[in-house]
Amino acid sequence: MKGKFVPDFLQVFRGQSPMPPLDLIKPNTVVPLQFQQAADRIHLVHVTHRLGRPASLLEGLAASAAIPDSSAANGYCGDGARFVEDQCHFPRSVYFYAGRVCPTYGGAALAFPPESERGRTHSAAPFDTGGVVKSDPTKAFALGLNPADLPSRVRYCQQSTAQASAPPGWRSRFAEWLAVYYPQAGPEGYWSQRPEVADPEGLYTRNDDWRAWAWEVRFTVGPRVLEAEMWTANPATVSSLRHLVTGESVTPVVAAGWGDFWEKLLTPAGDDDYCTLLEEEVIRRC
Numbered sequence: 044m045k046g047k048f049v050p051d052f053l054q055v056f057r058g059q060s061p062m063p064p065l066d067l068i069k070p071n072t073v074v075p076l077q078f079q080q081a082a083d084r085i086h087l088v089h090v091t092h093r094l095g096r097p098a099s100l101l102e103g104l105a106a107s108a109a110i111p112d113s114s115a116a117n118g119y120c121g122d123g124a125r126f127v128e129d130q131c132h133f134p135r136s137v138y139f140y141a142g143r144v145c146p147t148y149g150g151a152a153l154a155f156p157p158e159s160e161r162g163r164t165h166s167a168a169p170f171d172t173g174g175v176v177k178s179d180p181t182k183a184f185a186l187g188l189n190p191a192d193l194p195s196r197v198r199y200c201q202q203s204t205a206q207a208s209a210p211p212g213w214r215s216r217f218a219e220w221l222a223v224y225y226p227q228a229g230p231e232g233y234w235s236q237r238p239e240v241a242d243p244e245g246l247y248t249r250n251d252d253w254r255a256w257a258w259e260v261r262f263t264v265g266p267r268v269l270e271a272e273m274w275t276a277n278p279a280t281v282s283s284l285r286h287l288v289t290g291e292s293v294t295p296v297v298a299a300g301w302g303d304f305w306e307k308l309l310t311p312a313g314d315d316d317y318c319t320l321l322e323e324e325v326i327r328r329c
Contacts, residue, residue: 060198061188061195061198061199061202061244062243062244063169063199063202063203063242063243063244064169064170064203064220064224064242064243064244064246064247064256065169065203065205065216065219065220066243067223067224067240067242067243068216068219068220068223072219072222072223074215074218074219074221074222075222077229077230078218078219078221078222078225078229078230079218080329081218081221081230081233081329082214082215082217082218082221082230083157083214083218084157084328084329085141085142085157085214085217085325085329086141086142086154086155086156086157086272086273086325086328087139087140087141087142087154087155087157087159087160087260088139088140088141088142088143088144088152088153088154088155088321088325089110089137089138089139089152089153089155089265090144090145090146090147090148090149090151090152090153091104091110091148091149091151091153091268092149092150092151092276092280093148093149093150094149094150096118096119096149097118098111098117098118098119099119099149101151101268101276101280101284102284102287102288104268105267105268105269105288105301105304107267107268108267109137109264109265109266109267110137110265110266110267110268111137111265112135112136112137112262112263112264112265113125113128113135113136113137113138114135120138123173123177124136124138124173126176126177126178127172127173127176127200130176130193130197130200131172131176131197131200131201131204132201133165133166133172133261134165134263135263136165136261136262136263137261137262137263137264137265138259138260138261139155139259139260139261139262140171140254140257140258140259140260141167141217141257141258141259141260142233142234142258142322142325142326142329143234143253143254143257143258143322144275144317144318144319144321144322145254145318146317146318150276150277150279150280150317151274151275151276151277151280151317152274152275152276152317152318152321153268153271153274154271154272154273154274154321154324154325155266155270155271155272156272157214159266159270160207160260160262162264163262163263163264163265163266164207164208164213164260164261164262164263165206165207165261165262165263166204166205166206166207166213166260166261167204167205167207167213167216167217167258167259167260167261168200168203168204168205168258168259169203169205169217169220169256169258170184170203170246170254170255170256170257170258170259171184171254171255171257171259172200172259174250174252174254174255175196175199175200175246176193176196176197176200178193180192180193180196183196184246184249184250184252184255185245185246185249185250186199186244186245186246186249187243187244187245187246187249188244199244205217213258213260217258220258221233223240224238224239224240224242224247224256225238225239226239226240227239230329231326233256234322234326237251237253237255237256238256268304269303269304271304271307272307273307273308273309273321273324274304274307274308274309274321275308275309275310275313275314275317275318275320275321276308276313276314276317277313277314277315277317278312278313278314278315279313280313281308281311281312281313282312282313288301309321309324
């Protein structure tokens with residue numbers, strides 16, 4: 044947040060080319076096993092079923108071939124996502140957080156296993172790109188860039204991108220990042236605190252929103268909702284879904300698919316704290 048103390052060494056970088064968080068990772072970094080295992084196992088979380096956005100409702104998504112990407116025609120994502128994509132030259136995408144759950148995006152959270160990304164992943168970044176790149180930079184995450192204008196923020200995002208197809212891949216970069224930024228807390232610190240080490244441009248020290256240091260992962264083609272390994276939702280969402288998918292108009296095929304999907308729901312009646320519930324299970328499985 045503005046006004047926070049910024050370590051002296053960060054001042055040195057002001058006025059120079061953006062230095063993204065991954066720049067602190069030295070070549071040939073040796074990653075302890077606990078960090079590599081967490082990175083290899085972490086689920087990708089997608090939150091949906093946002094009231095007021097019909098395309099995001101689970102009852103419809105479950106019948107579709109895939110979670111829609113951010114194309115305007117799909118009616119799934121807002122203009123902010125497309126603004127970032129156009130500025131940074133990213134393709135239209137489906138968005139996930141590595142292991143984190145944000146209730147802002149809807150009443151149901153789906154956790155997909157690592158194998159779900161095969162052939163689908165485009166890239167990842169060690170922060171929420173929509174929080175860094177906004178049409179009005181004054182509403183974006185605080186950064187030590189000089190200037191901290193839109194072009195500088197776009198370059199920062201582009202230089203922070205870990206391509207999934209380029210060796211060593213985003214999960215290896217994530218493992219290195221965990222080892223560098225959570226040397227004392229270990230991988231669990233990713234869920235409970237800001238990074239222990241200051242990043243060059245102060246993104247992690249200047250902001251209190253955990254989305255400033257949560258890894259964003261982008262797919263060019265989304266998985267099916269029913270591919271989720273586990274999911275959680277608030278009670279109202281679960282109640283509504285059970286009513287909709289058990290009616291007489293539901294086909295046997297759809298009913299069978301939902302039968303399997305219900306087995307993956309962590310709490311049968313839903314839970315108001317569905318975000319924490321899913322994160323705790325993701326941590327346990329890491």
